[in-house]
Amino acid sequence: MHKRFGRTEVLKGVSLDIPRGEVLGIIGSSGSGKTTFLRCINLLEEYEVGTIELDGQAIGYRMIAGRRKRLRESEISDQRAEIGMVFQSFNLFPHMTVEQNIMLGLTKVRRMPSAAARTLAGAWLDRVGLTDKRDLYPYQLSGGQQQRVAIARAVAMEPKLMLLDEVTSALDPELVGEVLNVIRGLAHSGMTMLVVSHEMHFVRDIATRVVFMEGGRIAEEGPPGEILMRPRSARLVSFLNRFHGTGSQPAG
Amino acid sequence: MVYYFNFDPVWRGFGKLLDGLALGLEMAVVSLLAGTLIGIVCAHARLSSSALVRRAVWSYVEFIRNSPILLLIFFVYFGLPEVGIYSLDKYQSFVLTLSIYAGAYLTEVFRVGLVSVPVRYVEAAKAIGLRPFQRQIYVVFPVLFRIVLPSLSNNLISLFKDTSLATAIAVPELTFEAREINTYTFRVIETWLVASGLYLATCYAIAFALRLVERRYAVIR
Numbered sequence: 264m265h266k267r268f269g270r271t272e273v274l275k276g277v278s279l280d281i282p283r284g285e286v287l288g289i290i291g292s293s294g295s296g297k298t299t300f301l302r303c304i305n306l307l308e309e310y311e312v313g314t315i316e317l318d319g320q321a322i323g324y325r326m327i328a329g330r331r332k333r334l335r336e337s338e339i340s341d342q343r344a345e346i347g348m349v350f351q352s353f354n355l356f357p358h359m360t361v362e363q364n365i366m367l368g369l370t371k372v373r374r375m376p377s378a379a380a381r382t383l384a385g386a387w388l389d390r391v392g393l394t395d396k397r398d399l400y401p402y403q404l405s406g407g408q409q410q411r412v413a414i415a416r417a418v419a420m421e422p423k424l425m426l427l428d429e430v431t432s433a434l435d436p437e438l439v440g441e442v443l444n445v446i447r448g449l450a451h452s453g454m455t456m457l458v459v460s461h462e463m464h465f466v467r468d469i470a471t472r473v474v475f476m477e478g479g480r481i482a483e484e485g486p487p488g489e490i491l492m493r494p495r496s497a498r499l500v501s502f503l504n505r506f507h508g509t510g511s512q513p514a515g
Numbered sequence: 516m517v518y519y520f521n522f523d524p525v526w527r528g529f530g531k532l533l534d535g536l537a538l539g540l541e542m543a544v545v546s547l548l549a550g551t552l553i554g555i556v557c558a559h560a561r562l563s564s565s566a567l568v569r570r571a572v573w574s575y576v577e578f579i580r581n582s583p584i585l586l587l588i589f590f591v592y593f594g595l596p597e598v599g600i601y602s603l604d605k606y607q608s609f610v611l612t613l614s615i616y617a618g619a620y621l622t623e624v625f626r627v628g629l630v631s632v633p634v635r636y637v638e639a640a641k642a643i644g645l646r647p648f649q650r651q652i653y654v655v656f657p658v659l660f661r662i663v664l665p666s667l668s669n670n671l672i673s674l675f676k677d678t679s680l681a682t683a684i685a686v687p688e689l690t691f692e693a694r695e696i697n698t699y700t701f702r703v704i705e706t707w708l709v710a711s712g713l714y715l716a717t718c719y720a721i722a723f724a725l726r727l728v729e730r731r732y733a734v735i736r
Contacts, residue, residue, distance in 0.1 A: 305642060340646040341644060343643070344644025346642075350635065350639065350642075354635040354636060354638060354639035356639065358732075368643035372644040372645060
Protein backbone atom coordinates (compact mmCIF):
# COMPACT_ATOMS: atom_id res chain seq x y z
CA MET A 264 0.00 0.00 0.00
CA HIS A 265 1.37 3.33 -0.96
CA LYS A 266 0.29 6.88 -0.29
CA ARG A 267 1.76 10.06 -1.47
CA PHE A 268 -0.03 13.11 -0.62
CA GLY A 269 0.27 16.85 -0.52
CA ARG A 270 -1.97 19.77 0.19
CA THR A 271 -1.09 23.40 0.15
CA GLU A 272 -2.93 24.84 3.12
CA VAL A 273 -3.60 22.34 5.88
CA LEU A 274 -1.32 19.59 4.70
CA LYS A 275 1.93 20.77 3.22
CA GLY A 276 3.25 17.57 1.76
CA VAL A 277 2.68 14.38 3.68
CA SER A 278 4.12 11.19 2.26
CA LEU A 279 3.68 7.78 3.81
CA ASP A 280 3.96 4.13 2.91
CA ILE A 281 1.96 1.81 5.06
CA PRO A 282 2.62 -1.92 4.72
CA ARG A 283 -0.21 -4.35 5.32
CA GLY A 284 -0.69 -5.16 8.98
CA GLU A 285 0.95 -2.01 10.21
CA VAL A 286 -0.60 0.00 13.00
CA LEU A 287 0.46 3.57 12.40
CA GLY A 288 0.02 5.96 15.29
CA ILE A 289 -0.40 9.60 14.32
CA ILE A 290 0.18 12.16 17.04
CA GLY A 291 0.41 15.93 17.05
CA SER A 292 -1.28 18.95 18.55
CA SER A 293 -4.69 20.05 17.34
CA GLY A 294 -4.44 21.90 14.05
CA SER A 295 -1.43 19.89 12.96
CA GLY A 296 -3.49 18.32 10.18
CA LYS A 297 -3.68 14.76 11.44
CA THR A 298 -7.46 14.50 11.35
CA THR A 299 -7.59 16.23 7.97
CA PHE A 300 -5.03 13.76 6.68
CA LEU A 301 -7.16 10.85 7.87
CA ARG A 302 -10.34 12.29 6.35
CA CYS A 303 -8.64 12.80 2.99
CA ILE A 304 -7.88 9.11 2.76
CA ASN A 305 -11.54 8.19 2.36
CA LEU A 306 -12.48 11.41 0.60
CA LEU A 307 -14.43 12.99 3.42
CA GLU A 308 -12.18 15.93 2.55
CA GLU A 309 -11.04 16.84 -0.92
CA TYR A 310 -7.38 17.52 -1.57
CA GLU A 311 -5.79 19.41 -4.40
CA VAL A 312 -2.45 17.76 -4.98
CA GLY A 313 -1.16 14.24 -4.49
CA THR A 314 -2.32 10.67 -4.78
CA ILE A 315 -3.40 7.95 -2.42
CA GLU A 316 -3.20 4.32 -3.41
CA LEU A 317 -4.74 1.37 -1.66
CA ASP A 318 -3.45 -2.01 -2.83
CA GLY A 319 -2.12 -0.33 -5.97
CA GLN A 320 -5.44 1.29 -6.82
CA ALA A 321 -5.67 5.08 -6.99
CA ILE A 322 -8.21 6.38 -4.49
CA GLY A 323 -10.59 9.24 -5.23
CA TYR A 324 -8.97 10.73 -8.29
CA ARG A 325 -7.70 9.52 -11.61
CA MET A 326 -5.46 11.06 -14.22
CA ILE A 327 -7.33 11.33 -17.50
CA ALA A 328 -5.36 12.78 -20.42
CA GLY A 329 -2.95 14.41 -18.04
CA ARG A 330 -5.70 16.01 -15.95
CA ARG A 331 -6.68 15.01 -12.47
CA LYS A 332 -10.35 14.08 -12.28
CA ARG A 333 -12.44 13.13 -9.29
CA LEU A 334 -13.95 9.66 -9.63
CA ARG A 335 -17.70 9.29 -9.84
CA GLU A 336 -19.43 9.33 -6.48
CA SER A 337 -20.46 5.69 -6.88
CA GLU A 338 -16.85 4.64 -7.54
CA ILE A 339 -15.71 6.58 -4.52
CA SER A 340 -18.43 4.87 -2.47
CA ASP A 341 -17.10 1.48 -3.53
CA GLN A 342 -13.60 2.50 -2.51
CA ARG A 343 -14.79 3.79 0.84
CA ALA A 344 -16.32 0.39 1.51
CA GLU A 345 -12.75 -0.97 1.64
CA ILE A 346 -11.74 1.63 4.24
CA GLY A 347 -13.33 1.50 7.66
CA MET A 348 -13.60 4.66 9.72
CA VAL A 349 -14.37 5.29 13.36
CA PHE A 350 -15.16 8.84 14.39
CA GLN A 351 -14.54 10.85 17.51
CA SER A 352 -18.29 11.38 17.96
CA PHE A 353 -19.32 7.75 17.20
CA ASN A 354 -21.86 8.80 14.53
CA LEU A 355 -24.10 5.78 14.96
CA PHE A 356 -27.30 6.10 12.95
CA PRO A 357 -29.72 7.36 15.60
CA HIS A 358 -32.84 5.79 14.10
CA MET A 359 -31.42 2.28 13.98
CA THR A 360 -30.79 -0.29 16.66
CA VAL A 361 -27.26 -1.45 17.38
CA GLU A 362 -27.77 -4.51 15.20
CA GLN A 363 -29.28 -2.50 12.33
CA ASN A 364 -26.35 -0.09 12.47
CA ILE A 365 -23.93 -2.94 11.84
CA MET A 366 -26.14 -4.68 9.28
CA LEU A 367 -26.76 -1.65 7.06
CA GLY A 368 -23.41 -1.74 5.28
CA LEU A 369 -23.40 -5.52 5.11
CA THR A 370 -26.79 -5.76 3.41
CA LYS A 371 -26.73 -2.62 1.26
CA VAL A 372 -23.05 -2.35 0.34
CA ARG A 373 -21.84 -5.95 0.61
CA ARG A 374 -25.25 -7.22 -0.53
CA MET A 375 -25.29 -9.96 2.06
CA PRO A 376 -28.58 -11.75 2.76
CA SER A 377 -29.96 -10.34 5.97
CA ALA A 378 -29.75 -13.63 7.87
CA ALA A 379 -26.01 -13.86 7.17
CA ALA A 380 -25.56 -10.18 8.00
CA ARG A 381 -27.37 -10.67 11.29
CA THR A 382 -25.12 -13.60 12.18
CA LEU A 383 -22.02 -11.59 11.35
CA ALA A 384 -23.28 -8.58 13.28
CA GLY A 385 -23.93 -10.87 16.23
CA ALA A 386 -20.40 -12.26 16.05
CA TRP A 387 -18.89 -8.78 16.09
CA LEU A 388 -21.15 -7.62 18.90
CA ASP A 389 -19.94 -10.62 20.81
CA ARG A 390 -16.33 -9.62 20.16
CA VAL A 391 -16.89 -6.10 21.44
CA GLY A 392 -18.84 -7.47 24.39
CA LEU A 393 -22.25 -6.00 23.59
CA THR A 394 -24.38 -8.99 22.67
CA ASP A 395 -27.08 -7.98 25.14
CA LYS A 396 -27.38 -4.47 23.64
CA ARG A 397 -28.29 -5.71 20.16
CA ASP A 398 -31.82 -4.29 20.08
CA LEU A 399 -31.12 -1.00 21.84
CA TYR A 400 -30.89 2.38 20.16
CA PRO A 401 -27.68 4.43 20.32
CA TYR A 402 -29.08 6.95 22.79
CA GLN A 403 -29.66 4.12 25.24
CA LEU A 404 -25.95 3.30 25.34
CA SER A 405 -23.00 4.91 27.09
CA GLY A 406 -20.38 6.65 24.97
CA GLY A 407 -17.98 3.75 25.34
CA GLN A 408 -20.62 1.27 24.25
CA GLN A 409 -21.58 3.44 21.28
CA GLN A 410 -17.98 3.64 20.22
CA ARG A 411 -17.57 -0.13 20.44
CA VAL A 412 -20.63 -0.53 18.22
CA ALA A 413 -19.13 1.98 15.79
CA ILE A 414 -15.95 -0.10 15.67
CA ALA A 415 -17.97 -3.27 15.09
CA ARG A 416 -19.89 -1.50 12.32
CA ALA A 417 -16.63 -0.59 10.59
CA VAL A 418 -14.72 -3.86 10.95
CA ALA A 419 -17.70 -6.06 10.06
CA MET A 420 -17.25 -4.75 6.52
CA GLU A 421 -13.81 -6.40 6.50
CA PRO A 422 -12.01 -3.29 5.30
CA LYS A 423 -8.44 -3.40 4.06
CA LEU A 424 -7.64 -0.41 6.21
CA MET A 425 -9.11 1.16 9.31
CA LEU A 426 -9.00 4.87 10.12
CA LEU A 427 -9.46 5.74 13.79
CA ASP A 428 -9.94 9.43 14.42
CA GLU A 429 -9.44 10.31 18.09
CA VAL A 430 -11.91 7.61 19.02
CA THR A 431 -11.59 8.11 22.77
CA SER A 432 -11.51 11.91 22.90
CA ALA A 433 -15.25 12.28 23.48
CA LEU A 434 -15.37 9.63 26.19
CA ASP A 435 -15.42 9.92 29.96
CA PRO A 436 -12.08 8.73 31.33
CA GLU A 437 -13.54 5.57 32.87
CA LEU A 438 -14.92 4.47 29.48
CA VAL A 439 -11.69 4.88 27.53
CA GLY A 440 -10.25 1.53 28.58
CA GLU A 441 -13.03 -0.64 27.17
CA VAL A 442 -12.70 1.01 23.74
CA LEU A 443 -8.92 0.76 23.70
CA ASN A 444 -9.15 -2.94 24.56
CA VAL A 445 -11.27 -3.57 21.49
CA ILE A 446 -8.80 -1.69 19.29
CA ARG A 447 -5.88 -3.55 20.83
CA GLY A 448 -7.61 -6.80 19.87
CA LEU A 449 -7.93 -5.59 16.28
CA ALA A 450 -4.28 -4.58 16.15
CA HIS A 451 -3.25 -8.04 17.30
CA SER A 452 -5.44 -9.68 14.69
CA GLY A 453 -3.35 -8.02 11.99
CA MET A 454 -5.69 -5.23 10.89
CA THR A 455 -3.95 -2.38 9.09
CA MET A 456 -4.79 0.76 11.02
CA LEU A 457 -4.15 4.48 11.08
CA VAL A 458 -4.73 5.66 14.59
CA VAL A 459 -4.94 9.35 15.42
CA SER A 460 -4.85 9.54 19.18
CA HIS A 461 -3.98 11.60 22.21
CA GLU A 462 -3.58 8.47 24.33
CA MET A 463 0.20 8.26 24.34
CA HIS A 464 0.31 5.10 26.43
CA PHE A 465 -2.01 3.45 24.02
CA VAL A 466 -0.12 4.57 20.94
CA ARG A 467 3.12 3.27 22.45
CA ASP A 468 1.34 0.01 23.19
CA ILE A 469 -0.19 -0.86 19.88
CA ALA A 470 1.54 1.19 17.17
CA THR A 471 4.24 -0.44 15.08
CA ARG A 472 5.28 3.01 13.91
CA VAL A 473 4.51 6.53 15.07
CA VAL A 474 4.30 9.72 13.08
CA PHE A 475 4.45 13.13 14.72
CA MET A 476 2.69 15.78 12.67
CA GLU A 477 3.34 19.47 13.02
CA GLY A 478 2.04 22.31 10.86
CA GLY A 479 0.74 20.04 8.12
CA ARG A 480 3.97 18.09 7.78
CA ILE A 481 5.45 14.95 9.21
CA ALA A 482 7.97 16.27 11.70
CA GLU A 483 9.25 12.97 13.02
CA GLU A 484 8.58 9.31 12.46
CA GLY A 485 9.91 6.04 13.74
CA PRO A 486 9.17 3.14 16.06
CA PRO A 487 7.06 4.12 19.08
CA GLY A 488 9.87 3.44 21.54
CA GLU A 489 12.10 5.88 19.74
CA ILE A 490 9.57 8.63 18.96
CA LEU A 491 7.89 8.63 22.34
CA MET A 492 10.88 7.84 24.54
CA ARG A 493 13.74 9.57 22.73
CA PRO A 494 12.23 12.44 20.75
CA ARG A 495 14.72 14.42 18.70
CA SER A 496 13.00 17.73 17.93
CA ALA A 497 12.24 20.33 20.58
CA ARG A 498 8.66 20.57 19.36
CA LEU A 499 8.03 16.91 19.93
CA VAL A 500 9.60 17.14 23.37
CA SER A 501 7.34 19.99 24.40
CA PHE A 502 4.34 18.22 22.86
CA LEU A 503 5.05 15.03 24.79
CA ASN A 504 5.68 16.91 28.02
CA ARG A 505 2.11 18.07 27.96
CA PHE A 506 1.08 14.44 28.34
CA HIS A 507 2.30 13.54 31.77
CA GLY A 508 3.62 10.12 32.51
CA THR A 509 4.81 9.27 29.03
CA GLY A 510 8.35 9.32 30.34
CA SER A 511 9.62 11.38 27.50
CA GLN A 512 12.99 13.02 27.82
CA PRO A 513 15.15 14.33 25.03
CA ALA A 514 17.78 11.92 23.83
CA GLY A 515 21.24 12.33 25.07
CA MET B 516 -83.61 38.61 25.64
CA VAL B 517 -83.73 34.90 26.14
CA TYR B 518 -82.42 32.35 23.70
CA TYR B 519 -83.98 28.89 23.77
CA PHE B 520 -81.53 26.24 22.69
CA ASN B 521 -82.92 23.59 20.41
CA PHE B 522 -80.32 21.16 19.15
CA ASP B 523 -82.78 18.66 17.63
CA PRO B 524 -82.56 19.96 14.06
CA VAL B 525 -78.77 19.80 14.29
CA TRP B 526 -78.76 16.24 15.59
CA ARG B 527 -81.04 15.24 12.73
CA GLY B 528 -78.38 16.47 10.33
CA PHE B 529 -75.48 15.12 12.39
CA GLY B 530 -74.77 12.30 9.95
CA LYS B 531 -74.20 14.84 7.22
CA LEU B 532 -71.87 16.81 9.46
CA LEU B 533 -69.83 13.67 10.07
CA ASP B 534 -69.71 12.95 6.33
CA GLY B 535 -68.46 16.50 5.81
CA LEU B 536 -65.87 16.02 8.53
CA ALA B 537 -64.61 12.81 6.94
CA LEU B 538 -64.35 14.51 3.55
CA GLY B 539 -62.39 17.40 5.06
CA LEU B 540 -59.99 15.02 6.81
CA GLU B 541 -59.51 13.05 3.63
CA MET B 542 -58.72 16.17 1.62
CA ALA B 543 -56.32 17.39 4.31
CA VAL B 544 -54.44 14.08 4.43
CA VAL B 545 -54.16 13.81 0.64
CA SER B 546 -52.93 17.39 0.45
CA LEU B 547 -50.41 16.78 3.20
CA LEU B 548 -49.01 13.76 1.35
CA ALA B 549 -48.88 15.56 -2.00
CA GLY B 550 -47.48 18.65 -0.28
CA THR B 551 -44.80 16.52 1.36
CA LEU B 552 -43.69 15.24 -2.04
CA ILE B 553 -43.65 18.75 -3.45
CA GLY B 554 -41.88 19.98 -0.34
CA ILE B 555 -39.11 17.38 -0.44
CA VAL B 556 -38.43 17.97 -4.14
CA CYS B 557 -38.53 21.76 -3.82
CA ALA B 558 -36.41 21.75 -0.66
CA HIS B 559 -33.69 19.91 -2.58
CA ALA B 560 -34.14 22.41 -5.40
CA ARG B 561 -33.80 25.29 -2.92
CA LEU B 562 -30.40 23.86 -1.99
CA SER B 563 -29.47 23.21 -5.62
CA SER B 564 -26.28 24.57 -7.13
CA SER B 565 -28.23 26.16 -9.98
CA ALA B 566 -29.27 29.73 -9.19
CA LEU B 567 -32.08 29.49 -11.74
CA VAL B 568 -33.63 26.48 -9.99
CA ARG B 569 -33.22 28.09 -6.58
CA ARG B 570 -34.89 31.28 -7.74
CA ALA B 571 -37.77 29.45 -9.43
CA VAL B 572 -38.60 27.57 -6.26
CA TRP B 573 -38.17 30.69 -4.15
CA SER B 574 -40.72 32.49 -6.37
CA TYR B 575 -43.20 29.66 -5.98
CA VAL B 576 -42.85 29.62 -2.21
CA GLU B 577 -43.07 33.38 -1.85
CA PHE B 578 -46.02 33.67 -4.23
CA ILE B 579 -48.04 31.06 -2.39
CA ARG B 580 -47.13 32.17 1.09
CA ASN B 581 -48.13 35.75 0.34
CA SER B 582 -51.46 34.99 -1.33
CA PRO B 583 -54.72 34.45 0.54
CA ILE B 584 -55.64 30.82 0.15
CA LEU B 585 -59.22 31.66 -0.81
CA LEU B 586 -57.85 33.59 -3.77
CA LEU B 587 -55.82 30.54 -4.80
CA ILE B 588 -58.88 28.34 -4.55
CA PHE B 589 -60.87 30.64 -6.86
CA PHE B 590 -57.87 31.08 -9.12
CA VAL B 591 -57.56 27.34 -9.73
CA TYR B 592 -61.28 26.52 -9.73
CA PHE B 593 -62.38 29.33 -12.06
CA GLY B 594 -59.06 29.93 -13.79
CA LEU B 595 -58.24 26.47 -15.14
CA PRO B 596 -61.44 26.15 -17.24
CA GLU B 597 -60.63 29.59 -18.72
CA VAL B 598 -57.43 28.18 -20.15
CA GLY B 599 -59.17 25.09 -21.45
CA ILE B 600 -58.67 22.64 -18.58
CA TYR B 601 -62.07 21.26 -17.68
CA SER B 602 -61.02 17.86 -16.40
CA LEU B 603 -60.95 18.72 -12.70
CA ASP B 604 -64.11 18.55 -10.63
CA LYS B 605 -64.47 20.78 -7.56
CA TYR B 606 -62.96 18.17 -5.24
CA GLN B 607 -59.88 17.66 -7.38
CA SER B 608 -59.54 21.36 -7.94
CA PHE B 609 -59.61 22.03 -4.21
CA VAL B 610 -57.18 19.23 -3.35
CA LEU B 611 -54.83 20.46 -6.07
CA THR B 612 -54.92 23.98 -4.62
CA LEU B 613 -54.43 22.80 -1.07
CA SER B 614 -51.53 20.56 -2.15
CA ILE B 615 -49.75 23.41 -3.93
CA TYR B 616 -50.42 25.56 -0.88
CA ALA B 617 -49.12 22.92 1.53
CA GLY B 618 -46.14 22.27 -0.76
CA ALA B 619 -44.95 25.87 -0.41
CA TYR B 620 -45.02 25.76 3.36
CA LEU B 621 -43.52 22.29 3.51
CA THR B 622 -40.70 23.34 1.18
CA GLU B 623 -39.52 25.63 3.95
CA VAL B 624 -40.08 22.93 6.57
CA PHE B 625 -38.02 20.39 4.63
CA ARG B 626 -35.34 22.91 3.66
CA VAL B 627 -34.72 23.72 7.31
CA GLY B 628 -34.94 20.00 8.12
CA LEU B 629 -32.41 19.01 5.46
CA VAL B 630 -29.97 21.61 6.68
CA SER B 631 -30.32 20.35 10.23
CA VAL B 632 -29.65 16.67 9.47
CA PRO B 633 -26.30 16.37 11.25
CA VAL B 634 -23.40 16.04 8.81
CA ARG B 635 -21.82 13.38 10.98
CA TYR B 636 -24.52 10.85 10.10
CA VAL B 637 -24.00 11.48 6.40
CA GLU B 638 -20.26 11.05 6.89
CA ALA B 639 -20.81 7.77 8.69
CA ALA B 640 -22.97 6.64 5.78
CA LYS B 641 -20.26 7.65 3.33
CA ALA B 642 -17.61 5.89 5.37
CA ILE B 643 -19.32 2.50 5.17
CA GLY B 644 -19.56 2.87 1.40
CA LEU B 645 -23.23 3.70 0.88
CA ARG B 646 -23.88 5.35 -2.47
CA PRO B 647 -25.50 8.80 -2.64
CA PHE B 648 -29.00 7.47 -3.27
CA GLN B 649 -28.66 4.88 -0.49
CA ARG B 650 -27.45 7.56 1.90
CA GLN B 651 -30.62 9.53 1.21
CA ILE B 652 -32.95 6.55 1.60
CA TYR B 653 -31.45 4.85 4.62
CA VAL B 654 -29.96 7.72 6.58
CA VAL B 655 -30.98 11.23 5.50
CA PHE B 656 -34.73 10.69 5.05
CA PRO B 657 -35.32 8.74 8.27
CA VAL B 658 -33.46 11.38 10.28
CA LEU B 659 -35.15 14.20 8.35
CA PHE B 660 -38.56 12.66 8.92
CA ARG B 661 -37.99 12.63 12.68
CA ILE B 662 -36.81 16.23 12.63
CA VAL B 663 -39.82 17.54 10.70
CA LEU B 664 -42.48 15.35 12.31
CA PRO B 665 -43.76 18.03 14.73
CA SER B 666 -44.05 20.52 11.84
CA LEU B 667 -45.92 17.94 9.77
CA SER B 668 -48.41 17.49 12.62
CA ASN B 669 -49.01 21.22 12.83
CA ASN B 670 -49.40 21.44 9.08
CA LEU B 671 -51.95 18.64 9.02
CA ILE B 672 -54.04 20.47 11.61
CA SER B 673 -53.88 23.76 9.69
CA LEU B 674 -54.72 22.01 6.45
CA PHE B 675 -57.70 20.34 8.06
CA LYS B 676 -58.99 23.71 9.24
CA ASP B 677 -58.31 25.19 5.79
CA THR B 678 -60.61 22.61 4.21
CA SER B 679 -63.51 24.74 5.54
CA LEU B 680 -62.66 27.16 2.72
CA ALA B 681 -63.82 24.54 0.21
CA THR B 682 -67.30 25.76 1.13
CA ALA B 683 -66.62 28.65 -1.23
CA ILE B 684 -66.73 26.30 -4.21
CA ALA B 685 -69.56 24.17 -2.75
CA VAL B 686 -67.51 21.17 -1.69
CA PRO B 687 -69.74 19.46 0.91
CA GLU B 688 -67.32 19.39 3.81
CA LEU B 689 -68.16 20.16 7.42
CA THR B 690 -68.56 23.93 7.17
CA PHE B 691 -70.66 23.57 4.03
CA GLU B 692 -72.97 21.04 5.68
CA ALA B 693 -73.28 23.19 8.78
CA ARG B 694 -74.27 26.14 6.67
CA GLU B 695 -76.90 24.01 4.93
CA ILE B 696 -78.42 23.03 8.26
CA ASN B 697 -78.24 26.60 9.39
CA THR B 698 -80.00 27.84 6.28
CA TYR B 699 -82.86 25.34 6.50
CA THR B 700 -83.43 25.35 10.28
CA PHE B 701 -82.32 28.81 11.44
CA ARG B 702 -80.71 27.16 14.48
CA VAL B 703 -77.70 29.44 14.02
CA ILE B 704 -75.95 29.17 17.36
CA GLU B 705 -76.63 25.44 17.82
CA THR B 706 -75.34 24.56 14.36
CA TRP B 707 -72.13 26.52 14.62
CA LEU B 708 -71.56 25.34 18.17
CA VAL B 709 -71.75 21.71 17.09
CA ALA B 710 -69.61 22.32 14.01
CA SER B 711 -66.98 24.15 16.06
CA GLY B 712 -67.03 21.34 18.61
CA LEU B 713 -66.37 18.83 15.83
CA TYR B 714 -63.43 20.86 14.50
CA LEU B 715 -62.03 21.22 17.98
CA ALA B 716 -62.37 17.54 18.81
CA THR B 717 -60.84 16.48 15.51
CA CYS B 718 -57.86 18.82 15.82
CA TYR B 719 -57.21 17.55 19.32
CA ALA B 720 -57.50 13.96 18.15
CA ILE B 721 -55.00 14.59 15.34
CA ALA B 722 -52.61 16.32 17.73
CA PHE B 723 -52.90 13.50 20.25
CA ALA B 724 -52.39 10.75 17.68
CA LEU B 725 -49.39 12.48 16.16
CA ARG B 726 -47.91 13.11 19.60
CA LEU B 727 -47.92 9.33 20.04
CA VAL B 728 -46.20 8.89 16.67
CA GLU B 729 -43.64 11.52 17.63
CA ARG B 730 -42.93 9.77 20.89
CA ARG B 731 -42.54 6.46 19.06
CA TYR B 732 -39.95 7.95 16.71
CA ALA B 733 -38.25 10.36 19.05
CA VAL B 734 -34.99 8.45 19.17
CA ILE B 735 -32.72 11.28 18.17
CA ARG B 736 -31.00 13.03 21.00
